[in-house]
Amino acid sequence: MCLIVYKSFSLFLLYILSFTPIMALGIDVGGTKICVVVVDGKEILEKKQYRTPKKEVIPAIRSIIQNYEEDKIGLAVPCYLRDSICKGAPNVKSLEGKRLRDYFRDAYIINDAAAMAYGEYVLRDEQYEPLLLISLGTGVGGGLVIHGKPYKGKGSGMEIGHIKGFSGRRCDCGKIGCLETVLGGKYVENLKERYIKAKNGDKESLTFFENYGVTLARGIAPAIQLLDPEIIVFGGSVSEAYRFFFPSLKNELRNLLSFITPEDILFGRAKDFCSAAFGAAVLAEGHERRL
Ligand SMILES: [Zn+2]
Structure with a gap:
């Protein structure tokens, strides 16, 4: 009896989960603005902009992430990246030399223009x-x-x-x-x-x-x-x-x-001024393989 109830409950849970939207957070760190979007599939549910702090940017990105519940995170950065290390960021110097994976363990990290290109591709x-x-x-x-x-x-x-x-x-x-x-x-x-x-x-x-x-x-x-x-x-x-x-x-x-x-x-x-954040979020959602 117990096993039947357990199995039915598991199936019910699977059924619910299959209809739960996979939402993702996209963050684009620009030279002057940080753009944040919440994305469900190809739809932007929420969009916000923040001013890029002059000094340390990483704490600002972390505090933005804390305001959201999404565990899929796409992070677009103005960096020349190599193995998640920001080798060069002429327009956001505080990112330079940082191993971004250490600060944003589960995020999908990508160069901002590459993310924007992908966002614009998906938006069309x-x-x-x-x-x-x-x-x-x-x-x-x-x-x-x-x-x-x-x-x-x-x-x-x-x-x-x-x-x-x-x-x-x-x-x-x-x-x-x-x-x-x-x-x-x-x-x-x-x-x-x-x-x-x-x-x-x-x-x-x-x-x-x-x-x-x-x-x-x-x-x-x-x-x-x-x-x-x-x-x-x-x-x-x-x-x-x-x-x-x-x-x-x-x-x-x-x-x-x-x-x-x-x-x-x-x-x-560009179709959207936050398309880099959008592109990063869609990539984080795992849609890249399905498209
Ligand atoms: Zn140059």
Whole structure:
């Protein structure tokens, strides 16, 4: 009798569990903002933003996690990662040198641009790939989704912001002339003000974004030539100015690409400003294999 009751209870428990949503927490640590989402499948149930603390970021991430009950956690970090060690994080220096696995034992840890690329891939009804993601924020990041998975290289692939030859300026990665030094919000003065002015038709600001588009084209053209993407998505805060830099970007790409024309490629803006957090959460949920 007891055994029957036990078996029935176990079956009942299994039945309940099969209908319990697998929710996951996604956290994207950016240079200025930390984006947090709660995800159920492909649906964002909750979204919050915090300011990135100037000094120690790890305690801030830990206290955010404590506010949630989800045990599946995806953590997107602006790091060049190798074996969960943050080898370099020019825009959140306090993460540098930290073995993130020691602080976030069960989390799925991924480079932020790779997470954003995956998030944008999942958010689209059509699963376009290869999907090249260019993140234009404090710094410049790159991500790629290929064969339905984020490309990670040996840790963090696609560090497009640190290809050289764009200026004589020292980048926070320690080297000189990175693409990031001419396009990143950290290095380009008054980007936000310029965007507001451009919206009001200010000629100087419109010319600034025209030049921004040309430089961006020069930065991403080698990646396009090598990867032959189906779609290119622009994310990050500077992508708000997409309509001001896109025409010159497209024109310049026409000059810089062989065999591929910009008309062969789909272009678009990120669908969600928290798509890196979303992508990390979906990966943590284990949907990567099922998609
Ligand atoms: Zn650099």
